[in-house]
Amino acid sequence: MSEPAERARKLDALDELGGKRVEFVLDDVIYLDGNSLGALPAVVPGxxxxxxxxxxxxxxxxxxxxxxxxxxxxxxxxxxxxxxxxxxxxxxxxxxxxxxxxxxxxxxxxxxxxxxxxxxxxxxxxxxxxxxxxxxxxxxxxxxxxxxxxxxxxxxxxxxxxxxxxxxxxxxxxxxxxxxxxxxxxxxxxxxxxxxxxxxxxxxxxxxxxxxxxxxxxxxxxxxxxxxxxxxxxxxxxxxxxxxxxxxxxxxxxxxxxxxxxxxxxxxxxxxxxxxxxxxxxxxxxxxxxxxDGVSVDAVRAKSLALTDFFLECVAAYVPEGRVECVTPVAHGERGSQIALRCDDAGDVMKRLIERGVVGDFRAPDVLRFGFTPLYVGFADVERAARVLAQTLA
Amino acid sequence: MSEPAERARKLDALDELGGKRVEFVLDDVIYLDGNSLGALPAVVPGxxxxxxxxxxxxxxxxxxxxxxxxxxxxxxxxxxxxxxxxxxxxxxxxxxxxxxxxxxxxxxxxxxxxxxxxxxxxxxxxxxxxxxxxxxxxxxxxxxxxxxxxxxxxxxxxxxxxxxxxxxxxxxxxxxxxxxxxxxxxxxxxxxxxxxxxxxxxxxxxxxxxxxxxxxxxxxxxxxxxxxxxxxxxxxxxxxxxxxxxxxxxxxxxxxxxxxxxxxxxxxxxxxxxxxxxxxxxxxxxxxxxxxDGVSVDAVRAKSLALTDFFLECVAAYVPEGRVECVTPVAHGERGSQIALRCDDAGDVMKRLIERGVVGDFRAPDVLRFGFTPLYVGFADVERAARVLAQTLA
CATH class of the missing domain: 3.40.640.10 (Type I PLP-dependent aspartate aminotransferase-like (Major domain))
Structure with a gap:
């Protein structure tokens, strides 16, 4: 197991919001587009x-x-x-x-x-x-x-x-x-x-x-x-x-x-x-x-920052330097719950990422946008997303 | 069978839109409020x-x-x-x-x-x-x-x-x-x-x-x-x-x-x-x-006028003269697909009508409003509605 994958396992084990994931309808897609359309909560269809x-x-x-x-x-x-x-x-x-x-x-x-x-x-x-x-x-x-x-x-x-x-x-x-x-x-x-x-x-x-x-x-x-x-x-x-x-x-x-x-x-x-x-x-x-119900927004924020920090860490570990540029502020106080990476071929990269089961979105002209919803995104998802991104960019 | 009930039977038998009724979720309530909220088409839930x-x-x-x-x-x-x-x-x-x-x-x-x-x-x-x-x-x-x-x-x-x-x-x-x-x-x-x-x-x-x-x-x-x-x-x-x-x-x-x-x-x-x-x-x-699909608006209009005409006819037959006053124009060219009857105790009457399974609505201060949706209201419904109205007003 790679070092980031090992870290992901530990972070997921400590995640106090980890239990929320089962309240959503999810599959093996890594869904990092909850900042565009949130996943379906399981209680909704009924x-x-x-x-x-x-x-x-x-x-x-x-x-x-x-x-x-x-x-x-x-x-x-x-x-x-x-x-x-x-x-x-x-x-x-x-x-x-x-x-x-x-x-x-x-x-x-x-x-x-x-x-x-x-x-x-x-x-x-x-x-x-x-x-x-x-x-x-x-x-x-x-x-x-x-x-x-x-x-x-x-x-x-x-x-x-x-x-x-x-x-x-x-x-x-x-x-x-x-x-x-x-x-x-x-x-x-x-x-x-x-x-x-x-x-x-x-x-x-x-x-x-x-x-x-x-x-x-x-x-x-x-x-x-x-x-x-x-x-x-x-x-x-x-x-x-x-x-x-x-x-x-x-x-x-x-x-x-x-x-x-x-x-x-x-x-x-x-x-x-x-x-x-x-x-x-x-x-x-x-x-x-x-x-x-029972969720603290402070806990959501803490996990959100941990997720985006970890994503940046995995991107740094997997993606060759200079291939993408992070346009999201590094300071916690200036960061929402998404990471935007700039690369010239962003439109094409996002298309291929989606084909490989990592869903984010493309924002013209050159931004790959990844949203992290703390209620259902885990650290292993984040590690996999960064890994697939690196393969796609290679 | 009363004369209006007999007429209703004949009118329903000749109704070219009669077959549409099964495309809606209906029960034994006479629903004359489709001009406020239409009934559920059966295809919708799926x-x-x-x-x-x-x-x-x-x-x-x-x-x-x-x-x-x-x-x-x-x-x-x-x-x-x-x-x-x-x-x-x-x-x-x-x-x-x-x-x-x-x-x-x-x-x-x-x-x-x-x-x-x-x-x-x-x-x-x-x-x-x-x-x-x-x-x-x-x-x-x-x-x-x-x-x-x-x-x-x-x-x-x-x-x-x-x-x-x-x-x-x-x-x-x-x-x-x-x-x-x-x-x-x-x-x-x-x-x-x-x-x-x-x-x-x-x-x-x-x-x-x-x-x-x-x-x-x-x-x-x-x-x-x-x-x-x-x-x-x-x-x-x-x-x-x-x-x-x-x-x-x-x-x-x-x-x-x-x-x-x-x-x-x-x-x-x-x-x-x-x-x-x-x-x-x-x-x-x-x-x-x-x-x-396959419905002609002209056929809908023809049935709508027939329904409202028939309702007025049944009201005239069942309700004592002077008990209600029709405020909807009698001329076809001036009539929509509803009949509004004025009576002093309209609010109370509508409440009791609904309890008896005839649903229309009350419009302040003194109007009983009955809407006729040609796709799912039949002539027998109309006759029953007028009959229950007469009983309620008695």
């Missing part, structure tokens, strides 16, 4: 079958009340809350991340008030955030300015209404300093909006603790909610009364079944709801969240 | 199970390509197209109806151009349309004016940018004159947007034929897509190049995987997409649409 066959098929319309469909967005929001450091009553689930970014940004600009005419957006963020921010700026008459997170402090000022930042860079895996940047945004008197797509479920976020104003995130990556499962919106309790959504659908009405012509927003997080919730996908997500 | 267990569970990320997930919004849009009289390439599925109303209205105002400062909305429409229209008007600097459909021709003018109308009134079941009102909107140089939630799947719509500009609809009523299944957006082909969405998410980008900082909209209907499509719910809908 629950979805119940939702379809019994709740929809037998109870039909009665399920809106009897099966708890109507309250699902806030109930599931409260299940996500502890994973991102939020007290209950501040998160609702529903719509896509893009739609929630729109609600959050228009809401943020309105919170900031008339005098502030600039909207700053993380220039390195996943593109949709920038596109939607541009639309929010256009519709609210603000100017959009893309700024790299590192340059943010110098860009903030009296004109800044709101700032949209991504917690983890989807390409490089760089973790941004949420406490520090949020504090800087607040010092400038602006509203801080965070996109948690690549951090929620992989590391502690601390929304309440660090005073984040608004946040959004998807649920199909580290939260394993299923393909395109509904996203969520966090509105800090102190802001809820002033949160003025650009999508005031009937589900956010104070009295939705009053069917009144005039709009009156519901109190609390409910204000972030829009239309009829997408029940089948939403309850698949609810089932998927069961795997978090 | 297909959803495949989506969850095999496509997600085994193929995982590969399914975006191999299981056709990525193209689902436009593929399923093309399945809905013939049901609403649209040629392929003009409908995408995704998001809720409310979100699609927002895209359509902001898009419509932008199509209409700067000179037109008024947005008209059907004053009798389902409330969410009015709330969203108000937001669209506010964000685009237009004035919102609610107008009853009957008063629309007099309200149109040079100032009108766009008009949002509901094809069938959700409360009364009144069918509005889509060809005539669309022509009137066009004569005023404005853009016509229709909400098809209560008509699609129940009667011919003729979007292409009558020159409708934009349309939205849900899929969980007469299209039986499941609770909160994704809605759709129709953008007439001639307008697609000018459709400027307020929700330009990455799925609507000309090159979504190019991950480019600048937004460039995709050609065609794809421009109506926003974020990652909600696959489980969307593919449940796709399976549900199988029941439409």
């Amino acid at each position: 629950r979805v079958e119940d939702v379809v066959r019994r709740q929809w098929g037998e109870l039909r319309i009665r399920s809106w009340e009897e099966s708890g469909w109507w309250t699902a967005p806030e109930r599931i929001g409260d299940r996500i809350a502890p994973l991102v450091g939020a007290a209950p009553g501040q998160i609702v689930v529903g719509d896509s991340t893009s739609v929630n970014v729109f609600k959050a940004l228009v809401g943020a600009v309105r919170m900031a008030g008339e005098g502030r005419d600039e909207l700053l957006v993380d220039a390195t963020t996943f593109p949709t955030d920038g596109y939607i921010a541009e639309s929010a700026a256009r519709l609210t008459g603000r100017t959009l300015r893309p700024v790299a997170p590192a340059d943010l402090p110098g860009a903030l000022g009296d004109r800044t209404a709101a700032v949209l930042l991504n917690h983890v860079d989807y390409r490089t895996g760089r973790l941004h300093d949420l406490p520090g940047l949020t504090a800087a945004v607040h010092e400038a008197g602006a509203v801080a909006v965070w996109d948690l797509c690549h951090s929620a479920g992989a590391l502690p976020v601390g929304l309440d603790e660090y005073g984040v104003d608004l946040a959004v995130g998807c649920t199909y990556k580290y939260l394993n909610g299923g393909p395109g499962s509904p996203a969520y919106l966090y509105v800090r309790r102190e802001w809820q009364d002033r949160f003025d959504s650009p999508l005031p659908g009937w589900n956010s009405h104070a009295e939705p079944f009053g069917m009144r012509a005039g709009y009156e927003p519901a109190p609390g997080a409910l204000r972030g709801r829009v239309g009829t919730p997408d029940i089948v996908s939403m309850l698949a997500l609810e089932a998927a969240l069961d795997v978090w | 297909r959803v199970e495949d989506v969850v267990r095999r496509q997600w569970g085994e193929l995982r990320i590969r399914s975006w390509e191999e299981s056709g997930w990525w193209t689902a919004p436009e593929r399923i849009g093309d399945r809905i197209a013939p049901l609403v009289g649209a040629a392929p390439g003009q409908i995408v599925v995704g998001d809720s109806t409310s979100v699609n109303v927002f895209k359509a209205l902001v898009g419509a105002v932008r199509m209409a151009g700067e000179g037109r400062d008024e947005l008209l909305v059907d004053a009798t429409t389902f409330p969410t349309d009015g709330y969203i229209a108000e937001s669209a008007a506010r964000l685009t600097g237009r004035t919102l004016r609610p107008v009853a459909p009957a008063d629309l021709p007099g309200a149109l003018g040079d100032r009108t940018a766009a008009v949002l109308l509901n094809h069938v009134d959700y409360r009364t079941g009144r069918l509005h004159d889509l060809p005539g009102l669309t022509a009137a909107v066009h004569e005023a140089g404005a853009v016509a947007v229709w909400d098809l939630c209560h008509s699609a799947g129940a009667l011919p719509v003729g979007l292409d034929e009558y020159g409708v500009d934009l349309a939205v609809g849900c899929t969980y009523k007469y299209l039986n897509g499941g609770p909160g299944s994704p809605a759709y957006l129709y953008v007439r082909r001639e307008w697609q190049d000018r459709f400027d969405s307020p929700l330009p998410g990455w799925n609507s980008h000309a090159e979504p995987f190019g991950m480019r900082a600048g937004y460039e909209p995709a050609p065609g209907a794809l421009r109506g997409r926003v974020g990652t499509p909600d696959i489980v719910s969307m593919l449940a809908l796709e399976a549900a649409l199988d029941v439409w």
Whole structure:
């Protein structure tokens, strides 16, 4: 047994999250793409079958009340809350991340008030955030300015209404300093909006603790909610009364079944709801969240860092120097739960890796991206992935 | 056998859609709430199970390509197209109806151009349309004016940018004159947007034929897509190049995987997409649409009118005169696929009706609403429903 393989055996034996793996449907593929689509939790198929066959098929319309469909967005929001450091009553689930970014940004600009005419957006963020921010700026008459997170402090000022930042860079895996940047945004008197797509479920976020104003995130990556499962919106309790959504659908009405012509927003997080919730996908997500019972996000983070450290160690041991370049920061405080390796033929390499049973993804133009989901990825997987990578690169 | 019961037997024997009933999961409940949540098509559970267990569970990320997930919004849009009289390439599925109303209205105002400062909305429409229209008007600097459909021709003018109308009134079941009102909107140089939630799947719509500009609809009523299944957006082909969405998410980008900082909209209907499509719910809908194979919407409409006529006939025969008042128009050309009966104690009556196995719904303050889905409601159901209603009202 090679030295890294021996190390992997020991690390797996000590892994306190190792027992979680059996709660997922896995095979002999090394799945390092949970940061794109999480693996299927074993509890989900049976629950979805119940939702379809019994709740929809037998109870039909009665399920809106009897099966708890109507309250699902806030109930599931409260299940996500502890994973991102939020007290209950501040998160609702529903719509896509893009739609929630729109609600959050228009809401943020309105919170900031008339005098502030600039909207700053993380220039390195996943593109949709920038596109939607541009639309929010256009519709609210603000100017959009893309700024790299590192340059943010110098860009903030009296004109800044709101700032949209991504917690983890989807390409490089760089973790941004949420406490520090949020504090800087607040010092400038602006509203801080965070996109948690690549951090929620992989590391502690601390929304309440660090005073984040608004946040959004998807649920199909580290939260394993299923393909395109509904996203969520966090509105800090102190802001809820002033949160003025650009999508005031009937589900956010104070009295939705009053069917009144005039709009009156519901109190609390409910204000972030829009239309009829997408029940089948939403309850698949609810089932998927069961795997978090008894899991500490700190333990997840510790394992995530151990996994990515170990992957870098194995890559160093197996892959000839200079063949790939790691673009993910080495410092723990700056690293999410993925490793991005640059090489000229990344597209082709990833194709061959997948053929050999190691699934990551390619991000144009030259990045091999490997995501490490601590709930189901083990150290032996990591060693094998690095070994197959080295063979593929050879 | 009573005279109506005998008539029901004969009508069922002649029903050319009678054979469709076995394609749904039904029991001895008379389900007259398919205009709120359609019954479960029998093909759905197995297909959803495949989506969850095999496509997600085994193929995982590969399914975006191999299981056709990525193209689902436009593929399923093309399945809905013939049901609403649209040629392929003009409908995408995704998001809720409310979100699609927002895209359509902001898009419509932008199509209409700067000179037109008024947005008209059907004053009798389902409330969410009015709330969203108000937001669209506010964000685009237009004035919102609610107008009853009957008063629309007099309200149109040079100032009108766009008009949002509901094809069938959700409360009364009144069918509005889509060809005539669309022509009137066009004569005023404005853009016509229709909400098809209560008509699609129940009667011919003729979007292409009558020159409708934009349309939205849900899929969980007469299209039986499941609770909160994704809605759709129709953008007439001639307008697609000018459709400027307020929700330009990455799925609507000309090159979504190019991950480019600048937004460039995709050609065609794809421009109506926003974020990652909600696959489980969307593919449940796709399976549900199988029941439409070989079904003519004209046959559905003919049966729908026969069902509602027969219901009125049975109510007249069984219910003492004056006990309820029908608020649905008697003229076929003005009737959707539901019958709304007004009575003072409607809330209580509906509760007792449901206890007796006849499921409709109550709309505040005083309406009993009964929806008739021609694919699975038969004439004997209608006779029994009226009989139980009479007993309940006695």
